[in-house]
Amino acid sequence: MKNYKWTLIGLALAIILYLIVIVLNLDLFEALTSALESAEYYEIDEIIIPLLILIVFIFFDYIRKKRLIKIEREKIKIYKAMMSSSYRILNNYQLQMHYFKMAADNTPGFDPVVLSLYETVIKRGSEQIKALGSINNIDEESILATVAPKSNPQTDPQQDSTEDKEIPSR
Numbered sequence: 779m780k781n782y783k784w785t786l787i788g789l790a791l792a793i794i795l796y797l798i799v800i801v802l803n804l805d806l807f808e809a810l811t812s813a814l815e816s817a818e819y820y821e822i823d824e825i826i827i828p829l830l831i832l833i834v835f836i837f838f839d840y841i842r843k844k845r846l847i848k849i850e851r852e853k854i855k856i857y858k859a860m861m862s863s864s865y866r867i868l869n870n871y872q873l874q875m876h877y878f879k880m881a882a883d884n885t886p887g888f889d890p891v892v893l894s895l896y897e898t899v900i901k902r903g904s905e906q907i908k909a910l911g912s913i914n915n916i917d918e919e920s921i922l923a924t925v926a927p928k929s930n931p932q933t934d935p936q937q938d939s940t941e942d943k944e945i946p947s948r
Contacts, residue, residue, distance in 0.1 A: 854916055857916050861907070861910055864907060865908075879896060906925050910924050
């Protein structure tokens with residue numbers, strides 16, 4: 779029934795009009811033809827069919843636009859659900875990696891540069907996930923711009939440490 783709402787409304791209006799015509803003994807078709815004959819005098823009848831065609835295509839355009847808007851809203855809902863899930867996964871990963879950081883902190887002689895790099899990498903990952911979750915215009919360009927690498931020597935220990943020190947290999 780929900781899918782045929784307008785059809786049911788049209789059916790109800792048609793039945794009501796039919797009953798009014800029968801009860802009042804009206805002849806609507808003859809009234810329409812006489813109106814069209816009087817419109818012939820002013821040549822209005824020539825524009826009726828082009829106007830009907832225009833109205834039909836405006837209606838089709840409206841329906842198409844409405845469907846596109848619905849699809850875009852669904853895409854946004856899916857994107858936000860994906861981002862929420864990704865954020866949860868990242869938080870779980872960070873909690874698990876925190877255990878390794880605690881072990882590294884308690885290991886004598888563990889290189890503090892590596893710990894600093896670890897913290898920076900985790901912080902950047904969190905910032906990028908948060909930035910992705912707060913995108914307003916969801917398109918490929920915005921997403922790529924959000925996760926594009928941004929180099930800053932003040933907050934990038936990898937740049938400083940690779941110039942002066944060598945990161946220990948396994």
